Amino acid sequence: MLMLDARTLAAQLRQPHGEAALAVGESMNRSNAALNQAAIALLAVADHEQVLEIGPGNAAFVPLLLQAQGSRYLGIELSTAMVEAGNQHLAAAGLADRAALRTGDAHALPVADASIDAALAVNTLYFWPDLAPVLTELARVLRRGGRVCLAFGDAAFMRTLPFTDDFHLHELDAVELALRVAGFSVCGWRAHRETAAGNDGQTRDKYFHLLLAQRR
Numbered sequence: 001m002l003m004l005d006a007r008t009l010a011a012q013l014r015q016p017h018g019e020a021a022l023a024v025g026e027s028m029n030r031s032n033a034a035l036n037q038a039a040i041a042l043l044a045v046a047d048h049e050q051v052l053e054i055g056p057g058n059a060a061f062v063p064l065l066l067q068a069q070g071s072r073y074l075g076i077e078l079s080t081a082m083v084e085a086g087n088q089h090l091a092a093a094g095l096a097d098r099a100a101l102r103t104g105d106a107h108a109l110p111v112a113d114a115s116i117d118a119a120l121a122v123n124t125l126y127f128w129p130d131l132a133p134v135l136t137e138l139a140r141v142l143r144r145g146g147r148v149c150l151a152f153g154d155a156a157f158m159r160t161l162p163f164t165d166d167f168h169l170h171e172l173d174a175v176e177l178a179l180r181v182a183g184f185s186v187c188g189w190r191a192h193r194e195t196a197a198g199n200d201g202q203t204r205d206k207y208f209h210l211l212l213a214q215r216r
């Protein structure tokens with residue numbers, strides 16, 4: 001369990017760094033496993049698709065994401081510690097030839113226009129004060145008909161957590177509207193509920209939304 005005060009935990013979740021980074025990455029994997037599995041199921045990557053993930057942490061769920069034959073993966077991460085740990089995981093999983101993490105920011109993706117078939121971002125919206133610039137970037141890099149899956153905590157639920165004071169909590173309808181404005185058609189929604197431990201070690205009822213949208 002992570003023994004960090006609320007402020008430190010929030011800063012680590014925003015961008016894992018320093019001595020705690022690797023432990024934070026492992027904690028996120030435990031805390032977010034079921035939500036990542038749900039997002040991967042909803043995105044349903046097909047054979048030979050190019051996948052982009054924003055803020056993947058240490059890339060623990062990439063082997064599950066890349067089940068489809070010939071599918072490839074790029075993860076863009078703000079945290080250099082997560083990029084290093086993630087690329088080690090990918091190599092250990094035998095995926096280094098078709099998956100990689102790169103340091104970068106969702107606001108300026110180092111990715112060519114219309115080069116991505118499917119994208120996802122799990123538990124990363126809270127670090128974007130304004131969704132529009134990131135969703136516009138996603139619209140730029142996704143091909144027409146490409147999909148994006150966004151998974152994020154319900155705003156009312158997130159407000160009950162002791163470490164989310166500085167998080168940007170987006171209401172479900174605001175995320176849907178921002179997706180439409182950025183050039184997407186929302187085509188799927190799932191609620192994800194579980195009773196499980198969070199990154200602060202406390203067990204509680206968790207409530208998340210998953211949105212699937214298609215690039216118009």
Ligand SMILES: C[S@@+](CC[C@H](N)C(=O)[O-])C[C@H]1O[C@@H](n2cnc3c(N)ncnc32)[C@H](O)[C@@H]1O
Nearest residue numbers: 014015028032055057077078079105106122127
């Ligand atoms: C709370 S963690 C979630 C990690 C993982 N997706 C999961 O579900 O366990 C948020 C991650 O997003 C990364 N991140 C935050 N803002 C980002 C940005 N603007 N661009 C790329 N990555 C970002 C952080 O470094 C961190 O690893």
